[in-house]
Amino acid sequence: MALWSIVSAFAVFLMHTTAQDANEVCYGDLGCFSGEGPYTNTGKLPASPDQLDTKFYLFSRSNAMLAGRQLLDFDSPSTLQLSSFKFEKPVKVWIHGFTSAKGIADVFSSEVGQAMAETIQKDDVNYIIVDWSKGVQYPDYAAAASNIRVVGAQLAKLITFMVDQTGVSLDQFHLIGYSLGAHLAGEAGKRLPGLARITGLDPAGPMFELADPAVRLNSNAATFVDVIHTDAPSLNVAFGMATPVGDVDFYPNGGARQPDCPDAVTETLSSLVAGTFDVSGLVDGAGCSHHRALDYWIESINSPCSFVAHRCDSYNKYEDGECWDNSDGSYAVMGYNVDPSAQGAMFTSTFGDGSFCGTEFKVSFKTRRYARTTRGQVEATIVGTDASTDKTNLFSSNSQSFEDDRTYGGLFMSRAGVGTVRELRLKFRASEIYRFWSWHGDLKINRIDIQSNTGVTLSHCGDYDIEPGSSKTFTNFGNC
Template sequence: MKKLSYVFLLLVVIVGMADLGESVKRKNGNVKKRQSVRFSEPRSLPYEEILRFKAKRRQQVQSRLKSADNNTTAVSNSTLNNETTTTTPKPPQLVCYGDLGCFSDEAPFDNTGSVPQSPEHIDTKFYVFTRSNPTIEERQEISYEDPSSLRMSHFNPRNKVKVLIHGFFSNPITEPPFWAGDAMMEMLKRDDLNVIVVDWNKGAAAPNYFAAASNIRVVAAQIAKLLVFLTEETGCKLEQFHLVGHSLGAHTAGLVGTRLPGLPRITGLDPAEPFFEDEDPIVRLDPTDALFVDVIHTDGGEILSGAWGLDLPSGHVDFYPNGGKGQPGCGNTWLSAIGSLLDSSQELTDSMDCSHKRAHQLYIDSINNPCKLVAYPCRSYDDYLAGRCWECSNDACAVMGYDVDSNPNARGSVYLTTGESPPYCSYKYRVVLKTKPGMEFCRGEITINIAGSYQSTGPIKFFDDNSHGIDADTEYVGIFASNVRLDTVKEVTLTYTRTTSFLFSWSTYGDVELERVDIQSNLGIGASSCSVMIREDGTTTITTFNNC
């Protein structure tokens, strides 16, 4: 029954979002059903072009809506028998919460359809952690209303400050799982910091996503007030702060940055999509919110497809691990939810947001893992998988997660692959097989094993299928991940297995003749070998390199 109630809860949220989306479209007066406007995929464009794309899109939408309104008025005047939907214009709402300010639901903040709830209802708490109190049990609550709470804490104004902000449907800090608590402990293992965890779980409670998406405006005002309080009381500087937010927490961080120009860095972990896709940048996370904004996308798409994350580039550098959606080990949201009802060993909440929460899992894994999540600039994820983007000159590549500022010059959309379970980081190997001109056509499977001085990657399938056609005078490129870090390339073993599919049993095939084999790792090691023959259903071991 509990799992069924979760599914019902999810459906309520989805249907409500769809209903609100329709209501937002009904502006003053009569409304007629309009043809939707579709646009090209913007992900591979640089951010400047994204801005132009969004401006053009707004102009197109406004033009279409204006035209539809004119047509509706003309039709209404010509006959009273036509079907129209009549609505009464809703007066704007306005709420004021003392020195936090006033909040209206007028554009552009009409994206959620409501104004935020009161600070008393949201009940935001701020907890300080340092190396002197690095566990949840040792948390120290501070308040900008009570300076003595700060003086009694271990907050050190000389150290940097990380501010962690959770999103919708979060547990309170004392009830695991609580990702911000996990991140805090990993950060303090690595660096001597102040970590402030923002707990606003009452304002982010399910099933009212509409209220939670509105409440981030109040939470952002409270966080901004806290940061000003800390600078005034302790003498620390704004440039010491780094905000990290997941889902709605990412947009919350963006709103803080709007209030505090000059904030050095914001990290967005899969910013929430519902009510923020295609909206004015002022209501969501965007590059103007801090001097440097890095974003990790793991569940991009529309909510009706089962995705919770924002697909649109939202930072100075946007990371798309595994294409930014459908993370390894995570099934389709809806199919997984149904499967969890039939399998008591599966947690429904895990299946509902598996890819969405992968963003904070990847970020936490990056803090103390010596393996770095290197991402590559590319036009698309498909191009990346095809091995067309392996260039890191001029600081083009970026390190995803905690150490992204090791290369602050990285910009644009960047791609990488990860594992399906921790440690998520892996070492990448680019392998190029160039077949000889005149080689007889082959069909089958090639596996490769790369060995260093002390260990090897293990067998890796070069093609996705075991009946791949292999043509003469053709270059085949693949990017492969391994948990093994090789110090050098000592030996490469290639195995060719002819297809056994009955669909191709009528044909005859020969050996695989390679003009050249090139191997390169993302750490810079590489090797090449020329004139390599792999016999049908045989194995060839290369031990001589750089003979081309």
Template structure:
């Protein structure tokens, strides 16, 4: 008992220097936000509602527009309690101290949850949504909260956590359901990590650089390590673009009608090469973001998205499988496919003179589109023989297919 009391006093003492604060948002009182805590009460927090606990990461704070966007999206989607954690007094340089402070913040969140349980709340109805170093803090909190419902880790911090024991990082034992999204595992800065941390780990665009985000460069690393010269807004827009893309993806997943379906595969290269089917006949797929489900596909899942500079970010995934007849021996050229759906029509390139089509062969392509075509009604394939005069004599002027199959992965229609 004395040992536990000593630990508790140590947490409180360090918490005072870190200055952890909790702010409650509800549909009744969205703004101005209300500070809550074990010593000042829970305000309008309602035990009958689910509770979302948000945690920002290193250098970030709770006043940024992206957190208010997420809070409003959550409240629009569900009548819940949203608690924003602010530990911005303890998340500055050096990173070693910030990551150490995170353990204290995690313990403080656990104490708040236990306080809520004492006022009728249930850990199973609580969902922690946390970014970067905040996602690792969520792990510290989760290991102290038996029966915690869910943790959504948004690009969990890699430095000092990657390839470490599960006891010191986010892992599947920290909640009943742990879903993780990886967006910035580039090797130069390694803000995130490719290492799986949850029951389901989703890697949009391979989990590294996100579309339209600047590529990581050594000079940006120099800027990050020099606290005196940091322009935080500039850093967020450049160096941390891929790292913060996940926050926007998650918020968009709450609001959007896009399914953000993610698909199982051994690697992103295999996924892009259409070597893994997007037909989820046995529930192997899952949705990225807020509507991820513990009863759907787990493990490593992949998907592509559109540019990060505009919403919606989702891409719709179509798999086209073309089986040739035995009528001709071989050919090469440009194959284009026109897909006519109930919502739209789109012409896409199936092969641009890159593949030799052979008799009775099967060619498969994964084609992401920026819009939902609806249910596919008609498929038209057009072929133009290669113009390469050196080799064109070896190829047929005509080609025929026995069957063309189109799979709409997001609608799971064939």
């Protein structure tokens, strides 16, 4: 499985301190590779092409199974001439990351094959899988991080060969790299001026987060570079990176620990205290979030739900609904179908399992002036032309205090394809816990607002008393 689940942060540190005596290696027309600045981030020089034994396999709708793979060799034009390659169609190139795979069969059996299947179901494309598993093997992460330079040169050579042989254009190519594969795509891209697009799926952080931009994926590597960050460092425990490196950088759930993934830092500290520390637990915890970039990418290809993200200063502000205004174009769809005009840091939220995509709603209401303070919980249901959201509590506490002339609200996600919003139902449940300044009475409101991250903005004004245990339905929007 193309994960870092077998690499420890301690091993990475030790590898990083390893150096080689030679300062440069040269590999024919691939060029020379120096260990001097800016390439000082790994402490190693890349292996030779013979040692790497990189393979490029072509798939398409007519040969979508592993057994039908077609080897492409830039030193053997007949491999391209006799293949199913169609020069008029787009070209997708998949580049895996650090792996324990032993060849294309192992690589293909992972999410790599699933991503390809989803892609060729959606679009009739040429699909190339780069198998560089011999150059990216456990336990030598530093060597793998260095080898991206030679494999990137090999990939650039293959693409140039294809352009020369068939007339396919660089603006038809889209490279998708996961983890170390994202930086490898950057290495290829800087040799291919005019390359259309590179997608970085949680680019590897160790040895790259603080490195010179020249040695990692950056926005100059292609005409458009989009990046999904899912495992940004927390106390330096992570396999991804927080640094924005593309034209647009998406940070689902803030870009760090993903929903339902273990908290690597907390679990590590707990195990140290208990005397049960196992470095594999640390790695697997971070690996779950690292892997989510793959999950989000695969789901984004054909799902009817879009991962709508918004440009924002922080994820906290995004969660508060401060950046959900779609009118100025400051939003984009994360994943396969991103608009190439998207720019900046974008935030979105996801579910923790199953179908990760959903629509985010914010429901708020304003209490009336001079209304007596009451306490309780408010349950919201949004009813649309196509579906309804589940009944959802707006507040974390069932004894939320509601004082006069204030606005209260809560956010929630729904997988329901609501369509056009027709009504909002609010149910008030009074708390059994009271203070001397609160009373067991009605929730008195004079305004409700509905927002969504997909652009819904609705308001309703009027004086309403919602009795404990009862519901109120709002339908006449736009009367404020």
